[in-house]
Each structure stands twice: as structure tokens, then as C-alpha cells.
Amino acid sequence: MAPVYFTPGPAQLYPTVAGHLQNALDKQVFSQSHRSQAFKDLYRRADEGLRALFGLPQDYAIYFTGSATEIWERSLQSLTAQHTYHLVNGSFSKKYLDHAKWLGRDAQALQVPFGQGFSLDTVKVPAEVELLAITQNETSSGVCMPVADIHALREKYVAPLISVDMVSGAPYAALDFSQVDMAFFSVQKGFGLPAGLGVWLVNERCRAKAATLEGKQYTGGHYSIASLQDQYQQFQTPCTPNVLDIYLLTHVVEDMLQKGVAQIRKETETKAAKVYSFLEESALFAPFVQEKAHRSPTVIVADVLEKPAVEVISMLKAKGLVVGSGYGAFKEKQIRIANFPAVSEQQIDVLVEALRLL
Amino acid sequence: MAPVYFTPGPAQLYPTVAGHLQNALDKQVFSQSHRSQAFKDLYRRADEGLRALFGLPQDYAIYFTGSATEIWERSLQSLTAQHTYHLVNGSFSKKYLDHAKWLGRDAQALQVPFGQGFSLDTVKVPAEVELLAITQNETSSGVCMPVADIHALREKYVAPLISVDMVSGAPYAALDFSQVDMAFFSVQKGFGLPAGLGVWLVNERCRAKAATLEGKQYTGGHYSIASLQDQYQQFQTPCTPNVLDIYLLTHVVEDMLQKGVAQIRKETETKAAKVYSFLEESALFAPFVQEKAHRSPTVIVADVLEKPAVEVISMLKAKGLVVGSGYGAFKEKQIRIANFPAVSEQQIDVLVEALRLL
Structure with a gap:
């Protein structure tokens, strides 16, 4: 066995992956142009499936990147000029913080020991913070933040954008996306797919903030929110994406929806x-x-x-x-x-x- | 048919791809950790194959990214502080130039009309230029630069790093890598693989230049040359890569070597x-x-x-x-x-x- x-x-791998992969090979999906109608139809279908799976509010857009790691960087480039705040309790939440420092942000953090979570009353987010980074599930330590706590943070902190790393929590985590501003994951965890694709869920508040920074700083080039959104409106991507993973994700999400x-x-x-x-x-x-x-x-x-x-x-x-x-x-x-x-x-x-x- | x-x-797709993909599924390659010995062995094997295929000088390192588009950005971040020079004769050489401008570089260009190449005597690279960007094969216009011309530019311009976009020219282009400093391609062109992987070939001169910029500017975070090199020394990657494409690339390169x-x-x-x-x-x-x-x-x-x-x-x-x-x-x-x-x-x-x- x-x-x-x-x-x-x-x-x-999710049990249906091998079958979907064979179908895609039979249909020569991986030879099709990423500028073709066939690709646009695939992206639209991925979008519909993910919206249904996560119960996304209408104003959310869905972008694809090379990894979740890239989304740490791109979210900071497009959404912050100066101040970020990070809840750090393991290696991956720490890496989001590191990225903010590398980018020269004034990055503050509440750090608790490895293996521990956060009591909400210890979280004090300063008024100037533009982005509050939360790791919903720390893959390194096995600590999760209950979604109710994330929603409670929103209630307490209305001003900052709330970014949720749900890399190893999706699709299990029943996050209410109207209570946060962006979230992201990679497909080789809960979706059971080959690695090589990051998925970024972004609301209108993020796009509005990104628009205020365009032209004032480097916002990520082809992977700025402005560029991703521009392409997304035609169900396109700024450069040739991992079509294979987008295809598999689309079909596995539909399998998951069928199961419920x-x-x-x-x-x-x-x-x-x-x-x-x-x-x-x-x-x-x-x-x-x-x-x-x-x-x-x-x-x-x-x-x-x-x-x-x-x-x-x-x-x-x-x-x-x-x-x-x-x-x-x-x-x-x-x-x-x-x-x-x-x-x-x-x-x-x-x-x-x-x-x-x- | x-x-x-x-x-x-x-x-x-390269004719052997479907068979390799089936073997990888049978061996559960896509469930293996990217920190495992199995992955390191795969990366080493990819490295050996690509070195043989391109006849790489010993000092070259081979890094993986999400796309060739990403390498435009990462090469500029890690290798240039201020001055770049671009030979522009189509949409993709233009995008490399755009990236340099987005990053705030003083980017100069020699532009010729779409469908034309360059006469070497019109190329005048100023002394202060840190990186000379050449598109060996313009996918948009079908214009190539003969490799002899690239070698001649090296003879004329010793100081700048020479970066060669060979996205749609590899592995055909018989580039002498001792005459340039870096080159890159994506796998969905000449290698006949599903999209989603960029391959970056980088020599010691690049690494030395990158080291002088570390700490002085944002060099690309996890995708800086310093970070990629640090991981490469153990045949590792900064984040979970597209293992599926690395697997297929390794095997298709070996098939190509067998053919010659x-x-x-x-x-x-x-x-x-x-x-x-x-x-x-x-x-x-x-x-x-x-x-x-x-x-x-x-x-x-x-x-x-x-x-x-x-x-x-x-x-x-x-x-x-x-x-x-x-x-x-x-x-x-x-x-x-x-x-x-x-x-x-x-x-x-x-x-x-x-x-x-x-």
C-alpha cells in the first residue's frame, strides 16, 4: 500500500488530484495560452468556487501568486507605507514580521513563546498601524487563533487593515471575511495540491489603500495590487501563472463544495x-x-x-x-x-x- | 488526433512529460517535504543536468523562482543600485526596462523598432552602468540576438554585469556563459513544461556585487541573491517551490542530454x-x-x-x-x-x- x-x-494529495491531472493532460490544458478565453474561463471558475467555499463578500478579488511567502512581501509593499503590527508566536508569523523589517517598515510585534497563543486583552495595536498581521494557524507550533478572536480584534480595531495568514488553516477555518480585509494561503496544505501557487483574497478597502500608495513607493511591480486587480478584471494574470495548480485548485474546490x-x-x-x-x-x-x-x-x-x-x-x-x-x-x-x-x-x-x- | x-x-508539452508526471504521482513526489533529503537530491540532480546542458562554468549557481517575470525584478533588486542599460526591441525587453524604472533605477535604453535587432556599433553603454540587460530572443517580435553578438558585447563592455533573458531561446541558444554573468528562462517555452517556474543562472561576479548591496537597499527578501544562494548551498529553496515543475524539468533535461x-x-x-x-x-x-x-x-x-x-x-x-x-x-x-x-x-x-x- x-x-x-x-x-x-x-x-x-487530495484523492481526486490524479484524476483531474489526467483529464487536464488529455485536454492539453497546459499548452493553452494564459491569454486565451479557455484560461479566462478557468480563472472565472476558480473564482466562483473559492467565493462559494469561503463565503466571500462581493467586494473581494482573488489573485494568484507563486507562493504564500510572496504574499507576505506583496501585501506589505502594496498596503503599507510605514507602520505594521504583527502577532508573532512561531516561525511563520515571525517571517511576516521579518519581511516588514526588510522593507524598512516600522514593524511592531506582540511576541509570545512558541506553543502559545494570544489573550486578546494583551493585544494593543497603536493608532498609526496600517496593517495588523495575524497568523490564523501557526504551521510551526500547531497553535491556532480561534476565528472568534480574529473577529473580536476587528471589533476593537476598526482602522488598520487586517491581514490573515491562513496558509495551513484553509479551508477549515470558518473565517468571516467581512471581519477582515485580506487573507491568503498556499495550495500544498489544506487543499492537497502540488506546491507552487499562492492564493490572495483582497477586499475593496485594501484596493483603496493600495491606490493611495501607487506612485509614492515601489508597490510590487507586476505583483502590486493595482496590477493584479487590473488583470483580474479580465480574469487574467500579470505573467504566465501556474496554470496546472489553478486547474487542480478549481476542480478540488468544486469537489469540496460538492461534499460541503x-x-x-x-x-x-x-x-x-x-x-x-x-x-x-x-x-x-x-x-x-x-x-x-x-x-x-x-x-x-x-x-x-x-x-x-x-x-x-x-x-x-x-x-x-x-x-x-x-x-x-x-x-x-x-x-x-x-x-x-x-x-x-x-x-x-x-x-x-x-x-x-x- | x-x-x-x-x-x-x-x-x-515535451513528449516525455506525461510519463514523468505519472511516475512522480506513483512515487508521491509531490507530498514529500521540500526540506527532505529526497528534495535535496532532486535539486542536485536538476543542477547537474542544467550545468551539463548549458555547459555552465563552475562558479554558476542555479536558483528557482515563480516565473521569469520575477527574475526581472529580483535581478534588478539584488544587482543594481542605480544604473541599468537595456536593449529594447519588443514587449519583453521593454518590460525589463519598465521594472527598472518602477524600482527607481536610472534606466537607459537603446530602442529599435519592433521586428528589428541591434547593430553592435549603435550600442553605447555608459561607464556607470551596473547591469546591461539583453533579451536574447524577443518572444513578441521573433527577433533574436545572435550569441556571437552577445559575446562581442562582453568583449567591448567588461565592467557591467550582463544579464541575458533567454526565456524563449533556451536551450537552443548556444550561449557561452563565461561571456555573461546571469541568464534566465521559464519552463513553458523551450522545455515544454507546464508554466509556473523560473530558472535563474547566476555567476560569482553577480554574487559579489549582490553582497555589496546587502543591507544598503531592499534586495528582494527571501528572493534576494544572498537568500537564494544561502539555500542553494544545501540544495534548498527559501520557500516551498514548484516541486512538480522542478521534477519535470530535471527529467526532461536528462532526456535532452540523452538526445544531445x-x-x-x-x-x-x-x-x-x-x-x-x-x-x-x-x-x-x-x-x-x-x-x-x-x-x-x-x-x-x-x-x-x-x-x-x-x-x-x-x-x-x-x-x-x-x-x-x-x-x-x-x-x-x-x-x-x-x-x-x-x-x-x-x-x-x-x-x-x-x-x-x-
Whole structure:
């Protein structure tokens, strides 16, 4: 039997990917011009599917980039002149902050230790802040911010644009997009696709702010919001995009819609509960994130207590179960288990049983 | 029979692509971590293949980006503080110039009309220029710069870094990389792959120049030469790359090496000669580029004399032969025929016969 990938991205491919890929090859989709009507029709279909999946307000636009990493940079270039504020509790939220500093922004941050989330009363966003950067799901530590907390931040802070990194949280996270201004993800996590595409969801407030900065600073060239929006209005992209991933995303989103996003969320929670319950009972493992409300349902991080993590990973791999190592300094002591829609409840059961027998 | 794409990119897929893609799916390559040994081994293999194919000097490094468009921007950010010089004779050389202006560089250009190339004696590069941008093959107009001319510019101008856009010329163009400092291409042209990957070949002189700019200006964040080089030394990338395209590129480059780059060049020239000979004799078509030395062997642009170009394109399409339209303002009056390695001599024969019968 083929191994199952519980890795936090690149991850297990969504079960329908191979079939869609074969259809696209048969139809020679990847030879079609990105300026053709066929491509415009594909982009429009991707747009419709993603709007339905996320319940996007009408004023949102959807842009494609090479990666989510690029969106950290482009969002800062197009949406900020000076002041940003970042909630940092892991390696990826830290990288958004780093980008702001590299770009010369006056970037402030509230930092909490790895493995912890934020209590809302400690968040104090200064009045001059243009963009408040939130990482909804920290892929490095397995900490999530409940969407209700994001919505509460909006209520408290009306002025700054709110940017949500939902790279490893989408499509599970039931974010109310009318309560934020932009969000983004990459496709090799929750959508179970080959890597190489970032998806950027941007509202009218962002476009208005971007318009005030055009001409006053470098806003990202072909990947400025102005340029992306200009192309988006014809369902085009500034340069030749990753058509293969856009094709697969379109079809997997339609598969997900057919299943229903409510059902996907329910299954995600059921599977997550099984893993966390086991971790809490286990003598060999423990959930890394202490605060239950901050435990990510999509990326589950476990401390390995009595063995080197690498040994656990090897033993699982021998059984065809591939889990991720801990991130960075936690490589020796933790494992990460991605609980994305591509992994079935039955596969989670097999994994939990294997963990139990270690 | 499936249509054949003679479009200038996205283009006909290289004949081995579907098989490689199936192998990668079978081996679950797209679920593997981009931090894994398996990925490092893949990158190393891509590196070895590309070095052999291009005959790269030892000091070159090979980086991956989301597109060639991105390399316009990143090369200017990492390699120039102020002065650039551009040879502009079409839409893509113009875009490199635009990027330099957007980035606030003092960008000078020698511009010649669409459809023309450059006489070397008209090129006057001022002493202060840091980067000389050359488009080896203008995908928009079908004009190429013979590699001997590029080598001659190096002889004349020792100081500036020479950057060669070979997006639609690679791997045909027999560039001597010891005579330039960097070059780049995207994979959906001559390599016959799905779009979504830029490949950047960078020598030590570039890295030395980049080092002098680090800390003094924004050099591209994760996509600065410093960051890319830092990762490259472990055959890693700054963020999750398009692993699918890197996999396909690696395998198609190996297929090309097996065939031999000399053979590929010879076949390209044979096929190009057939098309240009027909265009010269034809009453309906004429080669757009007058100067024979500047006629691109890889992207052939033809004026359509007595019919609307769109009608010609439709009639060919009905026969399963897909050619490109003219670029921009030339859409109504020209067709573009890509003569990439993925298209066989027999397929070119079929196309020429169909053109003859129009």
C-alpha cells in the first residue's frame, strides 16, 4: 500500500488530484495560452468556487501568486507605507514580521513563546498601524487563533487593515471575511495540491489603500495590487501563472463544495479530537499546545517524551505513515501531524493505532 | 488526433512529460517535504543536468523562482543600485526596462523598432552602468540576438554585469556563459513544461556585487541573491517551490542530454529553415523579421498578407494545428509559430503543408 502523508505541507494529495491531472493532460490544458478565453474561463471558475467555499463578500478579488511567502512581501509593499503590527508566536508569523523589517517598515510585534497563543486583552495595536498581521494557524507550533478572536480584534480595531495568514488553516477555518480585509494561503496544505501557487483574497478597502500608495513607493511591480486587480478584471494574470495548480485548485474546490464545507469542518474536528484524545492519554506523547482553545485542528504538534522524535518518525514510516518532524529547534523532540481534508478518518484511525503501539 | 501546439508558451508539452508526471504521482513526489533529503537530491540532480546542458562554468549557481517575470525584478533588486542599460526591441525587453524604472533605477535604453535587432556599433553603454540587460530572443517580435553578438558585447563592455533573458531561446541558444554573468528562462517555452517556474543562472561576479548591496537597499527578501544562494548551498529553496515543475524539468533535461544538445540545435535549425523558406516563397505570408541574422529559430513571426490573421489561426486550428497570434498591436496581422524541441520535424512538415494549402 502507498504511504499516507500526514505532513504539514507538502502533504497528502487530495484523492481526486490524479484524476483531474489526467483529464487536464488529455485536454492539453497546459499548452493553452494564459491569454486565451479557455484560461479566462478557468480563472472565472476558480473564482466562483473559492467565493462559494469561503463565503466571500462581493467586494473581494482573488489573485494568484507563486507562493504564500510572496504574499507576505506583496501585501506589505502594496498596503503599507510605514507602520505594521504583527502577532508573532512561531516561525511563520515571525517571517511576516521579518519581511516588514526588510522593507524598512516600522514593524511592531506582540511576541509570545512558541506553543502559545494570544489573550486578546494583551493585544494593543497603536493608532498609526496600517496593517495588523495575524497568523490564523501557526504551521510551526500547531497553535491556532480561534476565528472568534480574529473577529473580536476587528471589533476593537476598526482602522488598520487586517491581514490573515491562513496558509495551513484553509479551508477549515470558518473565517468571516467581512471581519477582515485580506487573507491568503498556499495550495500544498489544506487543499492537497502540488506546491507552487499562492492564493490572495483582497477586499475593496485594501484596493483603496493600495491606490493611495501607487506612485509614492515601489508597490510590487507586476505583483502590486493595482496590477493584479487590473488583470483580474479580465480574469487574467500579470505573467504566465501556474496554470496546472489553478486547474487542480478549481476542480478540488468544486469537489469540496460538492461534499460541503460544513462536512469538511465536521470531519476535521472529529479527526482532530481523536488525535488529541490519544495524545492526552499517551505515556509517550503529549500535546505541545497547553491551552485547548489554541490547539490547531489542522496541524497537530506532539511532544515525544521518551524516545528521540526521529525514531518515532522512522518507525511510523516503516508502516507507511509519514508524519512531519518538529519545526526548527523542536526537530528532536516533536512530531507534527497534519489533519487536512485529504486524510480520511480511517487513515487517522490507523495512525492513532500505530502511535498507540509504539 | 490531439492538436499540436506551435504556440510560443505555454506550448506543446515535451513528449516525455506525461510519463514523468505519472511516475512522480506513483512515487508521491509531490507530498514529500521540500526540506527532505529526497528534495535535496532532486535539486542536485536538476543542477547537474542544467550545468551539463548549458555547459555552465563552475562558479554558476542555479536558483528557482515563480516565473521569469520575477527574475526581472529580483535581478534588478539584488544587482543594481542605480544604473541599468537595456536593449529594447519588443514587449519583453521593454518590460525589463519598465521594472527598472518602477524600482527607481536610472534606466537607459537603446530602442529599435519592433521586428528589428541591434547593430553592435549603435550600442553605447555608459561607464556607470551596473547591469546591461539583453533579451536574447524577443518572444513578441521573433527577433533574436545572435550569441556571437552577445559575446562581442562582453568583449567591448567588461565592467557591467550582463544579464541575458533567454526565456524563449533556451536551450537552443548556444550561449557561452563565461561571456555573461546571469541568464534566465521559464519552463513553458523551450522545455515544454507546464508554466509556473523560473530558472535563474547566476555567476560569482553577480554574487559579489549582490553582497555589496546587502543591507544598503531592499534586495528582494527571501528572493534576494544572498537568500537564494544561502539555500542553494544545501540544495534548498527559501520557500516551498514548484516541486512538480522542478521534477519535470530535471527529467526532461536528462532526456535532452540523452538526445544531445547539439542534435536538438541541429533539429531546431532544420525545422526553422523549412518554415522560413516557405514564408519567403509564400504569397499569403512573409517573414516579419527582415534581417536574416536576427530571425529567431525558436519563435517565428509571420506577416499574414491577404487575410485577417485570426482567420488563418481558425483554419489551422480546425486541422489540429494551434499557432499563436501576433503580440499586442500585431494581433490582427501576424501569427507566431514556436519551433521548440517538443515539436518534431514531421509536425513542422504537416504545419508547413497546411500553411501552403491555405
